[in-house]
Amino acid sequence: MKLRTALLGAAASFALAPAAFAERGADGHVNIIYWQAPSILNPYLSSGTKDVESASMILEPLAGFDEKGELFARLAEDVPTLANGGVSEDLTTITWKLKPGLLWSDGSAVTSADVIFSYEYCTHPEGGCSQAARYEGIDKVEAVDDLTVKVTFTAPKPNPYNAFVGSTSPIIQKAQFADCLGAAAQQCTDANFGPIGTGPFRVTEFKPNDVISMEANPNYRDPAKPAFATVTFKGGGDAAAAGRAVLETGEFDYAWNLQLAPDVLAGMAAAGKGTVINAFGTLVERIEMNMTDPSPDLAEGERSTVKHAHPILSDMKVRKALSMAIDRELLVEVGYGSAGRATCNLVPAPEMFASDNTECLTQDVEGAKALLDEAGWTDSDGDGVRDKDGKKLALLYQTSTNAVRQDFQALIKQWWSEIGVETELKNVDASVFFGGDPGSPDTFQKFYADVEMYANNFDGTDPEPYLSQYLCDKIPGPDNGWQGENINRYCNPEYDALVAELAKTGEIEKRAEIAKKLNDMLTKDSYTIVALVDRGRNSAHSNTLGGVVLNTWDSELWNTSDWFRVK
Amino acid sequence: MLDAAPQTGRRKLVEVAGLKMYFPITAGIFRTKVGDVKAVDNVSFDIYEGETLGLVGESGCGKSTCGRVILRLYDPTAGSIRIDGREIAASAQSDLRTMRPTMQMVFQDPQASLNPRMTVAAIIGEPLEEHTNLSKAEKLARIYELMDQVGLNRNFANRYPHEFSGGQRQRIGIARALALNPKFIVCDEPIAALDVSIQAQVVNLLEELQDRLGLTYLFISHDLSMVRHIADRVAVMYLGQIAELAPRDDLYATPLHPYTQALLSAVPEPDPDVETERGRIILTGDVPSPANPPEGCNFCTRCPKVMEICKTVEPAFREVAPGRFTACHLYDDTKTTAGVTAAYEASKSIQQGV
């Protein structure tokens, strides 16, 4: 409760003038627009951000993350830690205690059975639960009493805050979903479209891919909240329309994720009806260097596999030169504006995990040229493209189809041409690029290109699973159906050892230390990953909406119970 | 000019026997065949070399279809067609190709029968293109020759049909038909679309060419007076069948079939004296649909001399006098030559009675 109060204070100081939370529903109606429309309100059947975030107004986990990425209790009384004894010394169990007196929006009591059911629901083998990864490594979940749940892990878990934490793994009501286990999950339309929750609002009408109408949850645990009696959550359209609706026409109060060019956003904000807010998370747009040879001359099954090292990019000097030629600040300006910042790190946040690696931020074309000269790549035939041993310094650069990415491609191609590197650009439809079809040659995992660009992030605040993607045994290849996550085929025994150490370390500072080291190994020590932009998020709210705190670690709508109307 | 009645010894160039051309009618959910439009129903006649056979009848009687079937522009339902001694009713179109030069056609609408996108030379030259291996110059020479023959100015060879008047266009059509030196030409209402003063020009041209080239014509027309002028023998069609076939003078002087009588009587005469005095046979009603011809005699629904037998029994088409054929029960008891005069008398009395 302490944390909550503190948070309230933070929210209050953030807003202009906090009106007294006199009464639930006193502030009437609020309009929210997401330019991607929610298609389902059950986060376990969809992990699309739009679905998870819209559901987060209704369903709650045991604990969530605040805007700083710190854990705070939602349905739980406290966040269990080693210190308070909630987490066992051997890191194999975690015990959650529910707040007493919690009610579902239909008036029934929330019990440990609901928590256990949520676990069972998502781990049912036929259920197709998209959040199954959050429940990985759990041996069993058992009720200690009506309000206490004990989670036992199969192995020590230094970061036990996956299950039941964050809006992607909320608690669902057993009574409602009891018949929806396994294959039946798909048929429970009523439940999937109108889950009974503990959050500040409950669904009155859901039109998939269009609009959700909500009203205040009469059984919400804080009798004074939420301030709004009803909510319209509109979905669909495009970011510009959403921004316009909040910033210019004032039709809506809150717009999510305004991926718009900085000047466009500034222009809209100038209308004076709303405010653009931004925050940063762990999403990093990066260029991945292929350490293996993607040459189409190689036999199928050997292309882009560890059998052949990359003829050009195996040389770190080349990789570094490529990175040095890029002006990241300009990329930010062109592509993201206030929603981006230049970075050299794979893990840019949370603060304690972020390495102070800033060396790449200044563009150094001359240095890059020198480095290439040093590496033996010179323009011997005077055609403007460097070569070595008769081989041209030419790269195939692929990414998914997306306006900003193609702008980046165009810019980077230009810079690389200045240092004598010829670049062929290619873009692949996102559904194919990220589709993971082992039969398609164009997936980002297959990496049939020299360099590729995309963005990735990690869930929550702990980078361990993220960093462990770059282990030698996670290299995609024909043997594992190209499903590995070590996209650039980086393989370093030292790195593997360090990841193993991280997995055993429970102490938070120590963990941060190791994580930074791992980050540096991938970036400034080897330049296998050339980070470009730390992509934050721009959202906007109208000037009459108070209490908005942008949170990139959890749902943006994490604190809608605290929203109010500025009068 | 071959005005004399055909001599029996002359060669038959065209022999048509039992010719039928039915177009199916479909109906119902599954488009099953429920009947036929009997456009040409059991037609037989011969055309002698060098003569002109006139084929007359009202619109829809099947005379044009008949002409087209004879040239195998349609595939006949039944019957035999022999042209120049060769049976062509059932031969494949590819085999027919070699026969095409002997038989040609002149069409009704001089506008529609010429491809508007081709020049006169190309139109006249097309048959040469298809059937000869003449060099370009030879072809041109032949085209000029043909144009001279039909009275077209050579200088117009490179013009398009729309630049000509109706009569001139019909000349182009005739030149095309003549290109391959045919023996037999079907003239399908060649003058129907022309003005009176032009009709005579075209008819004279056709006669001239027949004299010069020894052509045989099947002259299809609804204009009884023109047919009288040009034909040696005349066949009268009614509702898909031939009602009467006779040498021209006999037919016009003493028509046997009541339909022929009515038809001739209906033609107005450009002479007020004749017009006010002559008797007329006015037929009642309209021509029945060829899809549903009446039982018995085709003409029984409108015939002024209809008898009971006509409504049930179809009269046979037979020779009632030398060279005179008709399909009518009135002549059932006449044995060839005898009685024809009587019939003529009978028909005359009727004419005057009305």
Add this chain to the structure above:
Amino acid sequence: MTDLAAQKVDQALKPPRNQWWDVWDQFKTHKGALVGLFILAAILLAVTIGPWIWSIDPTYVDIRARNQGPSGAHPFGTDQLGRDLLARLMAGGKVSIAVGLTAMLLSLFLGTLIGVVAGFFKRAEGLLMGLTDLFLSLPLLPLLLLMVTLFREPLSQRFGPETGIFFLIVFAIGVTSWMQTARIVRGEVLALKEREYVLAARSIGTPSRRMVLRHILPNVMSPIMVSATLGIANAIITESALSFLGLGFPPDFPTWGRILFDAVDQMQLYPIRVILPGVAISLTVLSVNYIGDGLRDALDPRIRGR
């Protein structure tokens, strides 16, 4: 005035006058069509010859000169990467018009082929017209969207992203727009088949193939030409609509639709970037439609006769 012509023939031996001259004479009287033709010619010149005169590379990124308004160096200004908008419009126009033309040609080819075969050969008629009806029953825009979404990858792989998408879009538009042409052509062919000059050709013994080439095709040119103009207009609109839905050409490949789509977000700040490609599309389609209208009148014998 056929008789009028005949009279002239009597008087002097004039060189042959092709019928298309009559069409042109009539076409000239249609002011809208004439203006349309002029504008279209200007646009065509601009996109073909333009790049020779205005030789800035449309893909050249001049980041320091981005988001500029019209100036001497960039008459239409620059985009968010500092690429010259005039150059991009010309390059985009070339693609848009090329798509329009080739898609129209494909659609015409298919439509004419199917229409002629169905009209001329009775045996093929049932099958082909069934196919036409089938295609008419298919929901086309969705199908088009589907085809583009589904096949853009395999094709861009085989032919490279630009050519691949070009083929795909042309193909997709072509195979979804031939049906009207096929119906019209079939109707014309059925009518022509009964025209006496076709019978005349048959009586000469002209084989079917030559009959079609010599007598049928030249005479269905009128409806085909009208279809063609409508086809271009339709294809240009469809391509830009696809681009507008983000399904057309890739973002780094300018077409008018794509340039417009990319600029919609910025339309309040830089309205010219939306208006220019929008006007370019509209003007092209408008002039093509007017030309089609004029052609229809000019080719209509009933009107021409007056």
Add this chain to the structure above:
Amino acid sequence: MPDGAMPVLDVKGLKTVFRTRGGEVHAVNSVSFDLKPGELLGVVGESGSGKSVTMMSLIGLLPSPPADVRDGQVLFGGEDLLKCSQEHLREVRGADIGFIFQDPMTSLNPVFTVGFQIMEPLRKHMGMDKPTARKRARELLELVGIPDAARRLNDYPHQFSGGMRQRVMIAIALACDPKVLIADEPTTALDVTIQAQILELVRDLRQKLGMAIVWITHDLGVIAGIADRVIVMYGGQIVEQAPAKELFHNPRHPYTRALLKTIPSVRGQRAEKLNVIEGQPPILTEAPTACAFRRRCPHAFERCERENPLRRPVGPGHDAACFWNPETGAAHA
């Protein structure tokens, strides 16, 4: 036929041109004629001779543009139809002047019943109510010889045969008891046996109703059997005008003479060779300053090139526009 009676229709110097891209076409040139009560006036000419255009010009049925009635006077019931209001002209058209057109197939509106189309002028011009108009329509159908008239009022034109449709057209034209009936090639599209039926009907109706009729045709045979007086048109002008018998027995204009000779007959003597009129009909693009027939005329001489002959009387009620005198074989004085 009361010879001296006031004409019901008196046309003077009618002139109609069509504006086309090829210039003006002088379709009708200074045409004057009159129509006496109860008379049947035949108008003969080839296509393009201006016979239909003349009749259409009278009562404003030509689409304008391209047609333009330039000049002349059409006196009907004491007033000039070319000068009166559209409104009045409409009254005259339906009620006083009936029209029959060549093609009964296209001249009837395909989507209205025959009954409706007959009743329309009745209701408009005679102010009849529906039942009365219907009764009259039935009588009209019976009058023109359509069997089962009451039932057939509800049929559509396509359910009638060509001859029957022409009867319906006649019924419509006669609906308001017109003083004048203008029949524009009413039997051209029909077969001979049907034509005979219609001619018979018209003879019959004339006796019963006694209106004046203008009968346009290119068929001299039809005219011979039906007309009282005949006008021959060539090149947009009247070249000869005479009582029917006179015209056929004593044609004066070379064109009429030639025309009569070209027509073969089904009766009487068969000519060995048809007479022809060489050449083509004229194109009317130039204003008429010379005889339109001169190019095809066997008797043409220098004056014909120079001057357009005026109609001059050549006998009782007979006039011709020609400089040549067939009796003398020389030019008129």
Add this chain to the structure above:
Amino acid sequence: MLTYTLRRLLIAIPTLLFISLVIFMILELAPGDPLADQPLTVPPEVREKMRAALGLDQPAWVRYLLWLKQFFWTEPLHTLDGWFGTSFSEGGQRIVSWQFRSPAMDVIWQRMPQTLWVVGLAYLVGVIIAIPIGIISAYRQYSWFDQIGTFVSMIGFSVPTFFTGVVLIIVFAVKLQWFPSIYDTTLKVTDAASFWKQVKQMIMPVTVLALFNASQISRFMRASMLDNLGQDYVRTARAKGMSEKVVVLKHVLRNSLIPVVTVIALGIPTIFGGAIITEQVFKVNGLGQLLITAIYANDLPMVQTLTFIFAALTVLFNLIADILYGVLDPRIRYD
């Protein structure tokens, strides 16, 4: 007429089956993946399970037959149940959308009202303004009215709707703030105020679409009128002394409307198809938007069902148009 209708209906059955197969096969060839928009953080094995849960592990023909059964058997039964409270469809698996994990038909029904309102009204408005314009344009051919009408209708179908739509939004929603830029599908018309609101939010999309529809129909109407104005029966009507009003508005119009009415009928299925682009631009989340999001999301059952419904409607309205022709034109009777 009856046998003709029956015959056409019988032909429609194999046609529709074939269409459904064609659509299914096109979808089957899709390289896309319904799970492609899942974040990269979802591990591969989880994806595999999700895929199985959608039934994607079945062979294609099984899924096709299943869809056929669902569409032609289960869904109609379910509709019956809905009407009569029966329970025929008990146990039958309905067509489930992959995006929503809910019966596709339910969502389609939900989208119907706004599509019919906006697109249908636009069509209606288009027709209502097109017909008089077409009539006057034809009657006064080459007059200034005709010239302007022609120009406006040319503009109407030459300027793409996405362009006009965007311009309208900027002018009327952003600059003038007269109309909302985003369509509110939850708005229920209960009183004058909410009715006015509904009118306001419909004005822009309806205008854009109506302009487009009116352009096409008025051109068609004009051509049809011109055809008929030159007919002989018009001369007959004039010869009867009928006033110009009767001639044009009764005789000519009645004939001219026959082809136009059938064209209008043929256009009706496109209403149901929604105006994909206009719905997108004005955020009218109707059937068009449903289809396009389904395509983006690779929601094959939804795409299949929707496209098939459009195809079936097209076939149906083709038939209706033909029958209408027979009804309106006494010359044509299908036997």
